[in-house]
Amino acid sequence: MSDRSRYPGYDVLAKRETPSWDEPTRRAIDKRLHVSTAARFLTAAEWAGADALCRRILPQDEEGETVPLAALLDAKLFADHGDGFREADMPYMREAWRAGLAALEAEAKARYDGHSFAAISIDDQDSLIAMMQKGLLSAAHWPGLDAQRFFERRVLVDVPALYYGHPKAWSEIGFGGPASPRGYVRLEGDRRDPWEAAEAVSGQEEAARRLNQHVV
Amino acid sequence: MREYPETDEVDFAIVGTGAGGGTLAALLAEQGFSVVAFDAGGYFRPLEDFASDETEQNNLYWTDKRVVDGANPIQMGGKNSGKSVGGSTVHYAMVSLRFRPEWFTSRSSLGYGADWPISWQEMWHYYGVAEREINVSGPLTYPWGPKRPRYPYRAHELNTAARLLAKGCEAIGIGWTETPLATLSAPHSGPEGKSPPCVYRGFCRFGCSTNAKRSALTVWIPRALRAGAEIRDLAMVGRIETGPDGRATGVHFHRENAWHFQRARNVVVAGYAIETPRLLLNSASDRFPDGLANSSGLVGKNLMTQSNQAVWGRMDQEVRWYKAPPSLAITEHWNYDDNKDFFGGYCWMGQGPLPNEWASIQTGSRGLWGHALREAMLDYNHMIGVKMVGEMLPDETNRVTLADDLDQYGLRVAKITYRWGENDKALIAHALQQMGRSIEAIGARDMFRQENDTNHLGGTARMGNDRRLSVVDGDCRSWDIRNLWVCDGSVFPTVGGVNPALTIQTIAIRTADRIKHLAAAGEL
Numbered sequence: 001m002s003d004r005s006r007y008p009g010y011d012v013l014a015k016r017e018t019p020s021w022d023e024p025t026r027r028a029i030d031k032r033l034h035v036s037t038a039a040r041f042l043t044a045a046e047w048a049g050a051d052a053l054c055r056r057i058l059p060q061d062e063e064g065e066t067v068p069l070a071a072l073l074d075a076k077l078f079a080d081h082g083d084g085f086r087e088a089d090m091p092y093m094r095e096a097w098r099a100g101l102a103a104l105e106a107e108a109k110a111r112y113d114g115h116s117f118a119a120i121s122i123d124d125q126d127s128l129i130a131m132m133q134k135g136l137l138s139a140a141h142w143p144g145l146d147a148q149r150f151f152e153r154r155v156l157v158d159v160p161a162l163y164y165g166h167p168k169a170w171s172e173i174g175f176g177g178p179a180s181p182r183g184y185v186r187l188e189g190d191r192r193d194p195w196e197a198a199e200a201v202s203g204q205e206e207a208a209r210r211l212n213q214h215v216v
Numbered sequence: 217m218r219e220y221p222e223t224d225e226v227d228f229a230i231v232g233t234g235a236g237g238g239t240l241a242a243l244l245a246e247q248g249f250s251v252v253a254f255d256a257g258g259y260f261r262p263l264e265d266f267a268s269d270e271t272e273q274n275n276l277y278w279t280d281k282r283v284v285d286g287a288n289p290i291q292m293g294g295k296n297s298g299k300s301v302g303g304s305t306v307h308y309a310m311v312s313l314r315f316r317p318e319w320f321t322s323r324s325s326l327g328y329g330a331d332w333p334i335s336w337q338e339m340w341h342y343y344g345v346a347e348r349e350i351n352v353s354g355p356l357t358y359p360w361g362p363k364r365p366r367y368p369y370r371a372h373e374l375n376t377a378a379r380l381l382a383k384g385c386e387a388i389g390i391g392w393t394e395t396p397l398a399t400l401s402a403p404h405s406g407p408e409g410k411s412p413p414c415v416y417r418g419f420c421r422f423g424c425s426t427n428a429k430r431s432a433l434t435v436w437i438p439r440a441l442r443a444g445a446e447i448r449d450l451a452m453v454g455r456i457e458t459g460p461d462g463r464a465t466g467v468h469f470h471r472e473n474a475w476h477f478q479r480a481r482n483v484v485v486a487g488y489a490i491e492t493p494r495l496l497l498n499s500a501s502d503r504f505p506d507g508l509a510n511s512s513g514l515v516g517k518n519l520m521t522q523s524n525q526a527v528w529g530r531m532d533q534e535v536r537w538y539k540a541p542p543s544l545a546i547t548e549h550w551n552y553d554d555n556k557d558f559f560g561g562y563c564w565m566g567q568g569p570l571p572n573e574w575a576s577i578q579t580g581s582r583g584l585w586g587h588a589l590r591e592a593m594l595d596y597n598h599m600i601g602v603k604m605v606g607e608m609l610p611d612e613t614n615r616v617t618l619a620d621d622l623d624q625y626g627l628r629v630a631k632i633t634y635r636w637g638e639n640d641k642a643l644i645a646h647a648l649q650q651m652g653r654s655i656e657a658i659g660a661r662d663m664f665r666q667e668n669d670t671n672h673l674g675g676t677a678r679m680g681n682d683r684r685l686s687v688v689d690g691d692c693r694s695w696d697i698r699n700l701w702v703c704d705g706s707v708f709p710t711v712g713g714v715n716p717a718l719t720i721q722t723i724a725i726r727t728a729d730r731i732k733h734l735a736a737a738g739e740l
Contacts (some may be wrong), residue, residue, distance in 0.1 A: 006594050021268070026587040028267035057585045072528065082278030085292040089633070126586065133583060156579035160589065164571040165271040174537055175571050175597040175730060176418075178268035180425040183415025184539040192536070199534060199597065 005172075008199040008205050009212035010175035018216050019182040020195055029167060029178070035071045041078040041094070042070075045116075049101045050074070052118035056125050057155060058163040065168050068080045072162040073097075075197075083157070090149060092159070099143075100150040102129070106141040174199060218444045222478050226250040229467050229480035231495065234303020235720035236704030237486030238432030238440070243728035245443035247735075248370065252446045252478060256280075257300035259436035260448045260451040262434070266423030267274045270572040273422035276300050276307045279624075280629070282490070283619040287635040288670075290521050292490075294421065295671040301449050302433025303488070305421050305717060310398040310429055310544050311565065311605075313714035314343045316361060316551050322710050328559035328639075328708035329610055333681045333690030334726070340364070342722045347396070350721065351404055352429040354396030360548045372414065377537040378545035380600050381566040384654035385673040390549040395565060397541055398430035402662055408438035416540035418568060420495040454627045456483050456499040456508055456650040456700065463642045464508075464700045470625045482740070484692075489519060490733035492706040493616045494630040497678070500725075509677070509702070514687050516616040518675040519634065523606030523644050525667055526567065527651040528577070529660025530598050537599065542568035551713045556643035560607030561713035564651055574599070581666040592669040602655060604647045605671065608640045616676050672716050674708035691730040692723065699740075703727050 015021055016029075039047045047070055076082070076151045081091035090096055104169035112124060120128075121166035131137050132155075135148035142150075163169050174197040176184070188194050198211035218281050220226050227249035230237045241253040257276075260266065267273065278297035284290055298304030317336035322329040344365050347354075354367030371394035374382070378394075382389070385392035402411045414428040427434060437447060451471040459465045466479040475586055485492045493516035497507035507515050543565035551561035566740050569577065571593070578584045619631035636644075656663060680686025683695035688707055694700040705711075713718070734740050 020387050022263075024265055024267040024272075024425070025269055028269045028272035032271070058590065059587055081274060083291075084277075084295045085282040085632075088283055088285035089288050111509050118248055129585070133585075150582075152580075156583070156585060157576065158272060160575040160579055160585075161271065161572045164575040164593065165269075169593075170571060172590075173571060173593050175596060176536075179415075179417035179419070180266075180268045181415065181417075183417040183426070185416075187373055187375040187416065189379065193532075196536070197597075 002093065006200060007174040007197040007208065007212060008200050009209040010171050010174065010215060012175070013197060015177065018195065020180070021178045022180050026179065032166065033067060033070070035075050037068065037071045039074050042074045045105070046098065046101045047074065049105050050117040051144055052125060053104065053129070053155065054159050056122065057159045067163050067166045067168050067195050068160060069162050072156065076158065078120045078137055082188070089146070090153060091145065093154065096145065096150060096154050099145045100154060103145060103147065104132070106136060110141060111142065111163040148184070175207065217441050217446060218704070219446050220250065220252050221474055223250070224250070225479040226252050227480070228482045228484055229478050230254065230484040230486055231467060232303060232449060232704060233301045233437060233692055234298055234432050234486065234488065234704065235305050235717050236724045237484065238302060238305070238436040239721045239724035240449070240486065240703050240728055241445050242436040242439035242443065242482060243725065244731065245440050245445035247728070247732055250444070251440065252448055252480070253440065254448050254467070255301045255303070256452040257449065258449060259301040260306070260433070262423055262425050262427050265573050266425040268417065268419050268425065268430035270422065270570050276423060278491070281621055281623050282629050283621060283631045285631065286614070286633040290632055290634045290670055292632070295524070296521065297488070297490070301447055302431050305431035306433050307355065308431070308717050309420055309715070310541060310567070311543050311715040312347065312350070312396045312398045313563070313719040314361065315339070315366065315426050315712045315714060316561065317681070319710055319712045326554070326559065330678065330680065332709050333679055338726070339722060342726045343718065345609060346718055346722045349400045349725070350435050350522065351400060352396050352398050353391055355394045359391045360533035360552045361395050366397055366496045372397060372399070372401050372541065374544050375416070375537070375540040375568070376535045377542070377568055377600055379565040380531070380535070380658060381545045381547070381602055384602065384658045385547045387657035388650070388654050389440050390547055391484045392545055392547045395543050397544070399541060400430065402429045408435050410483055414541065414632035418540055418542070419570070420541045425465055431721070452625050454493060454498065454625055456485070456495065458501055458503065458508065458697065462503060462697060464697055467690055482699045483699065484703050485702040486702070487706050489614055489676045489706045490630045490632060492702055492704060493676040494618065497618050498627055498671035509696050509700055511689050511696045512684055512687060514678055514685070516676050518610040519614045520608050520610055520633070520673065520675040520708070521634065521670040522672045522711055523562065523604060523608060523640060523647070524601035524669040524671040525606070525644050525648055525664060525665065526669065527648060527652045527655055527665055528599060529597050529663040532598070532601055533662060534597050535600055536597050537568035537608065538570060539619040540568070543564065546716070550647070556646060557596040558610060558639050558735050560639065560643055562604045562643060562647050563714055564602045564604045566648065567603050570737050571596065577666055580668065582664055600655060600660060602651045604651065605713060605715055606643050606647055607711055609637055610675055611637055611708060617673065672705070672711070674705045674711035674716060677702045678709045680705040680709060691734070692727045701727070702704065
């Protein structure tokens with residue numbers, strides 16, 4: 001992750017009280033920003049494993065606000081707000097997460113002297129995740145759930161949506177965010193409405209930062 | 217809203233309120249029939265209920281349990297389901313295209329699939345009615361197919377993604393045009409109320425909180441209510457009852473934690489290509505052990521989806537594809553070209569995925585995670601993409617059956633089995649190559665393909681002229697049970713290479729006309 005912000009000073013939440021946000025949107029986003037940090041679905045051990053896994057799927061090493069991915073995952077599983085369907089050889093979302101986290105834990109303990117997934121180094125975590133993605137984990141620790149399918153169908157579906165559904169990520173990638181009732185006016189390339197993020201051109205970051213102070 | 221007691225035998229109980237059921241509810245009520253239209257989902261009010269937010273709007277989708285399998289399992293969700301009054305038209309991208317005329321005789325004219333029992337000339341007439349009723353905005357002249365009337369509303373201004381699509385088409389020497397869209401380009405006032413034009417907020421694949429989108433929720437449902445229909449929301453129909461004479465007598469529905477029974481003289485199933493066959497199969501009885509309307513054995517069979525592959529790339533310039541409807545420009549070139557070594561056709565349109573969808577493409581197609589994912593996502597405002605809607609051929613082994621899993625109502629869930637055929641794969645390969653050429657020609661870099669996506673559905677209760685080879689006749693009326701009708705995308709014998717919503721509404725408008733004539737002739 002490069003240190004330089006692509007949209008310096010842009011905060012999509014600065015538009016909260018502008019005509020780009022309406023009441024149903026404020027309600028929905030407020031709920032996300034105040035997600036419960038107490039586990040309601042995951043056990044303490046599952047939470048620790050999920051938290052470590054989420055930190056590798058979406059690393060947030062930079063300073064400043066972080067998106068509480070484990071808490072958002074727990075809330076999603078608690079509400080059972082998923083895509084609903086399952087593939088014939090997979091369990092439904094909740095059971096898949098329980099089984100997948102248990103298997104990942106067993107896999108880590110078998111490979112790393114009985115250490116939890118959360119306790120091994122991030123390099124070891126990354127290598128375990130890469131093996132899961134490439135289908136290199138044996139079925140021994142994965143009863144009833146294929147490791148690669150768990151990664152593709154659950155981890156890579158559910159976790160990125162928690163991060164990129166958060167206003168912090170919208171600010172980071174320069175997304176305009178909620179836009180009702182105001183919408184947008186300028187549709188031509190390389191033009192922005194005053195309530196859209198300004199992208200930093202190399203060497204002129206300060207100009208973008210100044211514009212982004214006034215994105216309301 | 218008028219409400220009917222369950223003990224009343226209403227003229228029509230309609231199951232589903234989307235493009236098929238919502239349209240029919242309005243038009244039948246306007247003819248004076250008593251109508252109760254059921255939806256398993258809630259009745260949302262766009263301005264009060266629709267957040268500008270991808271995550272929150274997951275509540276518009278059918279996320280009840282289902283099982284998918286086969287060599288190419290269909291991913292269910294936003295692109296092929298809806299669970300609210302208005303059905304999936306609440307979150308459809310408003311693309312309103314006519315089928316190519318030859319598709320209605322694809323077997324006899326083009327050599328594949330099955331012929332429809334309705335002529336293209338008749339469909340052309342009803343397409344015109346549908347486009348006027350839902351106020352489609354579109355180009356002054358449409359470049360493909362036989363002459364059609366001018367679209368009622370002017371085309372929308374193009375966003376950058378659409379301008380680049382046009383440039384790419386021109387670079388490889390094929391035509392393009394502004395996409396006919398069912399979202400207002402000017403203020404509108406009609407029997408359903410007043411609506412303002414689109415403000416280009418870009419959350420078009422979700423609920424429209426401007427009220428510019430012309431969905432069943434904003435067009436047909438208000439008309440149905442005005443004409444005295446009852447919309448019964450949060451009411452899951454689990455079984456159609458049949459009497460000793462083999463005719464439908466009404467529907468069992470689950471509402472407020474209990475099962476109820478609504479008597480009806482006619483039952484219309486309009487639950488789309490998964491829930492429609494599921495309901496017919498779940499309604500099996502001693503007299504109809506294989507499910508209702510199933511003497512042909514075809515209920516649930518010939519499920520079709522549409523190929524929805526894409527090619528993505530990064531431009532030097534800013535694109536900001538999140539502004540305005542995502543599919544403002546289109547090429548139907550390959551729907552009208554028969555010099556290909558496979559059957560069927562496809563169109564492609566410009567794209568504007570919001571962050572969550574864009575992240576799912578990065579993970580699903582490129583397997584990105586970690587720092588690589590965050591880096592790639594930083595290019596969000598520079599990305600372009602073109603995405604196909606491709607015809608897949610009917611195949612009896614692609615089908616909906618009942619799984620052993622039970623849903624929250626205790627009903628067996630649908631099992632959806634799907635495999636791409638060799639023709640489907642050839643069509644996809646052709647489209648990926650052409651789409652890639654078009655954006656490479658305008659300077660897209662770091663291009664990648666999204667190879668595994670599908671979208672709309674069709675089939676599973678095919679219409680036809682021969683009761684041995686179809687589930688319903690051209691009037692959407694079951695061959696076996698004459699007071700049972702199916703009116704949604706399930707009746708499509710072939711699915712075509714364009715989005716189906718306009719065709720579903722067109723079929724529903726025609727069905728309402730046919731019911732009027734049948735009633736007048738005493739043949740209902």
